[in-house]
Amino acid sequence: MPRFAANLTMLFTELPMQDRFAAAAHAGFTGVEILFPYDIAAKDLSRAATAAGVEMVLLNTPPPNWAGGPRGFAAEPGREERFRHDFDRALRFAQALRARHIHVMAGRAEGDAARAVFVENLRWAVQRAPHASLTIEPINRIDMPGYFLADFDLAAAIIEEIGAPNLGLQFDAYHAQRITGDVAGTWARVAPHVRHVQIAGYPGRHEPVGGEIDWPAFFAMVDSSGYRGWISAEYNPEGHTEAGLGWLPRR
Numbered sequence: 148m149p150r151f152a153a154n155l156t157m158l159f160t161e162l163p164m165q166d167r168f169a170a171a172a173h174a175g176f177t178g179v180e181i182l183f184p185y186d187i188a189a190k191d192l193s194r195a196a197t198a199a200g201v202e203m204v205l206l207n208t209p210p211p212n213w214a215g216g217p218r219g220f221a222a223e224p225g226r227e228e229r230f231r232h233d234f235d236r237a238l239r240f241a242q243a244l245r246a247r248h249i250h251v252m253a254g255r256a257e258g259d260a261a262r263a264v265f266v267e268n269l270r271w272a273v274q275r276a277p278h279a280s281l282t283i284e285p286i287n288r289i290d291m292p293g294y295f296l297a298d299f300d301l302a303a304a305i306i307e308e309i310g311a312p313n314l315g316l317q318f319d320a321y322h323a324q325r326i327t328g329d330v331a332g333t334w335a336r337v338a339p340h341v342r343h344v345q346i347a348g349y350p351g352r353h354e355p356v357g358g359e360i361d362w363p364a365f366f367a368m369v370d371s372s373g374y375r376g377w378i379s380a381e382y383n384p385e386g387h388t389e390a391g392l393g394w395l396p397r398r
């Protein structure tokens with residue numbers, strides 16, 4: 148059975164960030180992720196994670212703008228220097244927090260030049276951080292207009308092309324359903340590349356309960372595929388976070 152993590156950027160927002168670690172542990176999560184942790188000193192976040200006894204699972208490359216600004220530069224021609232600067236910053240945070248994965252965000256771009264720059268930047272990153280685990284995540288363009296990586300097959304092809312042991316796929320079931328309408332079929336095609344999973348109900352991006360995704364079937368499929376990484380709850384709770392955690396196994 149995979150382990151469950153709480154995305155502290157979206158869950159437990161009733162509390163200040165440092166208090167969300169303990170709240171997640173109390174609720175039954177053994178790991179946490181933060182999309183953009185850069186506003187708080189890494190040592191303070193690390194202390195909160197250690198005190199709560201939760202593992203830091205993932206963070207994103209900057210910029211730290213959750214409110215609609217740019218979402219990374221890895222696929223943007225002409226922004227290679229900015230990408231490398233941001234990547235090193237993410238690496239420092241990941242090392243300080245002992246974070247398992249760094250999600251390398253592609254940013255807004257399109258076309259062959261963007262694909263080439265994305266591959267080139269990822270090749271640089273996997274060599275820059277050979278001991279870090281890097282992920283790329285297809286994100287639907289309705290929620291994130293213009294985002295370069297919005298195709299699971301493209302992500303799998305790029306991972307295969309780069310062929311680095313420290314680069315894998317971040318499979319967000321919500322985006323998979325929104326992009327393909329077939330989360331199970333998509334999983335079946337790309338499962339060997341997956342090294343991190345995120346979940347949210349579709350439609351709505353709320354708790355993973357009901358909706359278009361058959362959640363018991365999804366969890367069974369992920370489990371039987373041999374995936375042993377984390378499954379992270381990355382959704383907007385309908386109400387109070389705690390009140391919506393009935394879906395979490397082993398509570």
Ligand SMILES: O=C(O)C(=O)[C@@H](O)CO
Binds near residue numbers: 182207250284319322
């Ligand atoms: O939007 C998502 O889904 C994510 O996982 C984020 O990392 C993107 O900011």
Ligand SMILES: [Mg+2]
Binds near residue numbers: 284319345
């Ligand atoms: Mg996601």
